[in-house]
Amino acid sequence: MLGSVNRVLLAIIGAVLLAAGISVITGSWPLGGRHAPLLTAQARHRYWHADGWWWWAVIAGLGLCVLLALWWLLAQLRRSRLDAVLVDTGDGAYALLRGRALESAVAAEAGALDGVARCRVALRGRRETPSLRVALELEPHAVPADALAGLAGPVLAHARASAGLPELPAEARLKVGSHRAARVT
Known part of the structure; x- marks a missing residue:
């Protein structure tokens, strides 16, 4: 906007x-x-x-x-991206997890899903209640429901567990990449 x-x-x-x-x-x-x-x-x-x-x-x-x-x-x-996330260490203290590190970890894990050609991740919100905006570019043969299930399941669960967050809301935007015609010689 x-x-x-x-x-x-x-x-x-x-x-x-x-x-x-x-x-x-x-x-x-x-x-x-x-x-x-x-x-x-x-x-x-x-x-x-x-x-x-x-x-x-x-x-x-x-x-x-x-x-x-x-x-x-x-x-x-004003910055639109979050610099760091507060992580509860369990002993009453807090640690800071760099936002770029969490973004790159989620992007690498989501990019490894079957049918995902490219993935971009942006961490938004506040330090205590972060949220993710994920943009997935799918390959032409990919099934969007499978890619979304893979993202919502293991990828976000792993990110929540590694950051020690009770919840990590995410907004996913899917885009199908163009299919190039096969060359006939």
Whole structure:
């Protein structure tokens, strides 16, 4: 979703900047001529004194723009992958299991299943309650139900047991690879 927000935001900012640039290049401000200022002295005086709400609206709009820019910046800096998982050692202490290690172990075990051509795994959630997102690319002859049963059964059970987690929810996305035609010579 963040990628869609970025594209829409960049498109809107680009359209506004393009319109402003074309207006400046042509030398004709809206509702004015080439040498007319954007706000005349009379308009500035009217906005400042007659309509007291106008400047508050401008300040509120600029403040909203600053808040949206800060939200966007923080959304860019937030990590979508989990760095580590808390593992209960049984003696009251906790150990940290690297997220990449768990991802690569699950990917290697799921990639070894019959009919799986490629596997990508992403660890998400919180340290105490992680979850997996698994993307399996199946070979053309593979049976999706068998690959999903293999993933849900021994692969995830082994990952739960090795990480010491009571549960490890997973979302699996299956994609069938393309089948190339056999070459006849």
